[in-house]
Amino acid sequence: MNFIGLRNWIELFGDVVFWKSLAHNFQLLFMAVIVQFSLGLFLALFITLKKGKGIDFLKISYFVPFILSTVFVGLLWGYIFAWDGMLNTFLDVLHLGGLKQDWLGDPKISLNSAIIATCWRNYPFFMILFQAAIVGIPQSHFEVAQIEGVSKIQMLFFVIIPGIKHTFMNAVLLIILGSLKYFDIIFVMTLGGTNHSAELMATYMYKSAFENLRMGYGSTIAMAMFLLMVIISIVFQIIRKRRDV
Amino acid sequence: MRTIKIEKHTENLFKIIIWSLALFWLFVTLYPLFVMVINSLKTRSEYMISTMWALPKKATLNNYLVVLESGFMRSYFNSFIVTFFSLVFMISFSTLAAYGLSKLKFPGSKTVYAIFIAGMMIPIHITIIPIFKLTQSLHLYDSLAGLVGPYVASALPMAIFILKGFIDAVPGELNEAAEIDGADKFVTFRLIILPVLTPAISTVMIYNAVYYWGEFLYALVLTMSKSNRTINLGLWAFYGERGVDLTLIFSALAICSIPLIIVYAIFQERVINGMVAGAVKG
Numbered sequence: 370m371n372f373i374g375l376r377n378w379i380e381l382f383g384d385v386v387f388w389k390s391l392a393h394n395f396q397l398l399f400m401a402v403i404v405q406f407s408l409g410l411f412l413a414l415f416i417t418l419k420k421g422k423g424i425d426f427l428k429i430s431y432f433v434p435f436i437l438s439t440v441f442v443g444l445l446w447g448y449i450f451a452w453d454g455m456l457n458t459f460l461d462v463l464h465l466g467g468l469k470q471d472w473l474g475d476p477k478i479s480l481n482s483a484i485i486a487t488c489w490r491n492y493p494f495f496m497i498l499f500q501a502a503i504v505g506i507p508q509s510h511f512e513v514a515q516i517e518g519v520s521k522i523q524m525l526f527f528v529i530i531p532g533i534k535h536t537f538m539n540a541v542l543l544i545i546l547g548s549l550k551y552f553d554i555i556f557v558m559t560l561g562g563t564n565h566s567a568e569l570m571a572t573y574m575y576k577s578a579f580e581n582l583r584m585g586y587g588s589t590i591a592m593a594m595f596l597l598m599v600i601i602s603i604v605f606q607i608i609r610k611r612r613d614v
Numbered sequence: 615m616r617t618i619k620i621e622k623h624t625e626n627l628f629k630i631i632i633w634s635l636a637l638f639w640l641f642v643t644l645y646p647l648f649v650m651v652i653n654s655l656k657t658r659s660e661y662m663i664s665t666m667w668a669l670p671k672k673a674t675l676n677n678y679l680v681v682l683e684s685g686f687m688r689s690y691f692n693s694f695i696v697t698f699f700s701l702v703f704m705i706s707f708s709t710l711a712a713y714g715l716s717k718l719k720f721p722g723s724k725t726v727y728a729i730f731i732a733g734m735m736i737p738i739h740i741t742i743i744p745i746f747k748l749t750q751s752l753h754l755y756d757s758l759a760g761l762v763g764p765y766v767a768s769a770l771p772m773a774i775f776i777l778k779g780f781i782d783a784v785p786g787e788l789n790e791a792a793e794i795d796g797a798d799k800f801v802t803f804r805l806i807i808l809p810v811l812t813p814a815i816s817t818v819m820i821y822n823a824v825y826y827w828g829e830f831l832y833a834l835v836l837t838m839s840k841s842n843r844t845i846n847l848g849l850w851a852f853y854g855e856r857g858v859d860l861t862l863i864f865s866a867l868a869i870c871s872i873p874l875i876i877v878y879a880i881f882q883e884r885v886i887n888g889m890v891a892g893a894v895k896g
Contacts, residue, residue, distance in 0.1 A: 408639070411635065411636075412636065412639065415632065415636050427636065427640060428886075429879070429882050429886075430640055430643060430644055431639070431640070431643055432885075432886050433643060433644070433647070433875060433878070434643060435889065436824055436874060436875070436878050436885065436889070437828075437871055437874065438827065438828035438830070438845070438846050438849075438870070439828060439830055439846070440828075440830055440846035440847075440849050440850050441846075441849065441867060441870050441871055444849065444850070444853055444863065444867060445646055445647075445650060445867060446646075447853075448646075448650075448860065448863070448864075449646060455646065455649060455666060458665070458666055489642070489643075494889070494890060497886055497887075497890045498890060498894065501890070521628075539894070543894070546737070550737045550739045550740075552739060552830075552831055553830050553831070557830075557850065571739050574739065574742075574743075575742075575831075575834075575835075578742075578743050578746075579746075579835060584743055584746075584747070587743050588743050588744075591739065591740040591742070591743060592740065594737075594739065594740060595736070595737070595740045598737070599735070602735075
């Protein structure tokens with residue numbers, strides 16, 4: 370092992386691919402927050418506020434993707450997004466053939482396609498998290514709201530959302546950290562894409578270390594990822610303390 | 615009267631929208647799995663001419679036989695071995711460590727605990743290169759045993775954190791009473807601590823069993839040869855080799871997922887709670 374000082378770090382800061390990967394991580398984060406939180410919250414509300422045997426079945430079914438392995442999900446969705454796969458077949462049947470895309474082959478959209486598959490697997494986690502939080506809201510809050518005669522929508526915005534604020538902020542932190550280090554499904558489905566079009570920091574780290582055999586540079590990327598995660602967590606906790614959420 | 619009627623009307627509309635969204639999402643969740651199963655039962659020529667949602671005219675298990683004969687089951691078995699031993703070691707280490715850190719105060723026990731907790735912050739992705747190097751120099755590269763170490767180590771911080779929380783809740787008097795009755799430390803652990811820990815152990819076990827079974831990155835980096843693949847690598851490699859024949863791929867996917875879904879259907883809530891509790895604290 371030779372020590373080369375900060376040479377890897379200097380290279381990293383000038384490395385276009387790394388910045389591109391970082392941007393992709395944020396794209397993943399952005400889409401994951403929107404898709405997984407809205408789905409998770411909607412379904413959590415649905416399975417908590419409705420009662421009955423059928424609802425239990427729904428809850429258990431919604432959770433299925435989360436127990437499946439990431440490679441399984443990547444390959445299954447690889448089929449869904451294939452040119453003659455499920456999605457394009459559906460579009461044909463609905464006479465929407467014009468919307469057909471090469472979902473994974475086209476470098477412009479392959480990252481988004483893989484992100485959708487990632488969301489499909491991971492949203493159940495947030496669903497259960499939010500569900501537990503909604504169940505934890507004291508019954509008296511609902512009763513007071515009912516006496517005040519609020520509508521369902523008002524109930525959502527003035528009772529439920531404030532009631533799960535704490536869990537919600539935890540979920541935000543979890544999804545930030547999870548998105549910054551994400552690897553599995555994106556790698557299985559795109560291998561980083563043509564010309565790094567779907568590269569994430571973790572896939573770039575893997576490629577640098579184990580395909581280009583530059584362990585040192587791979588470690589630099591790993592450290593950059595870690596530092597970023599630490600800094601974001603600290604800043605996030607400070608903001609939370611100040612705002613008291 | 616009129617406003618009430620309108621309100622009733624919007625209420626119903628609202629209900630219909632919500633139910634259709636929920637059922638639509640049920641469809642998005644389960645339909646791909648359904649398509650996978652029915653197409654795995656078609657012959658290749660039938661798959662070519664039929665639409666994907668058509669039920670097979672004459673169901674055949676031939677694809678499954680081809681998958682089973684291709685050596686794919688070796689990786690299934692490997693995953694069993696790795697998951698089993700990782701769980702055994704992880705549970706024995708973490709329960710004993712949590713007991714020691716909670717009830718047997720020794721100099722530096724706080725520091726040791728703090729180091730474990732700090733370990734929870736560290737994602738496995740940044741440990742992968744050092745662990746690869748370490749595995750190589752221990753001559754464990756490309757062996758199943760080489761996977762067990764990282765698997766156990768990466769699960770320990772969270773497991774210890776959860777288990778110690780439970781042990782802390784056991785009153786110290788119980789411990790002392792047992793010791794006065796002449797029980798040694800290990801007997802106390804077995805008779806007083808372990809029974810209290812059962813729910814926590816099941817949480818930790820469920821979470822990590824699913825994690826070990828689905829783990830991809832360590833397996834990708836630390837193994838190479840066909841005989842040492844875990845199920846996910848086996849599945850991936852199978853896709854690489856036979857990807858053109860989708861009916862075979864569907865069978866392989868079904869072999870990977872159906873048993874898992876059945877196990878999940880048996881335990882249901884316990885799996886859900888275990889996985890979420892584990893991930894939140896981890």
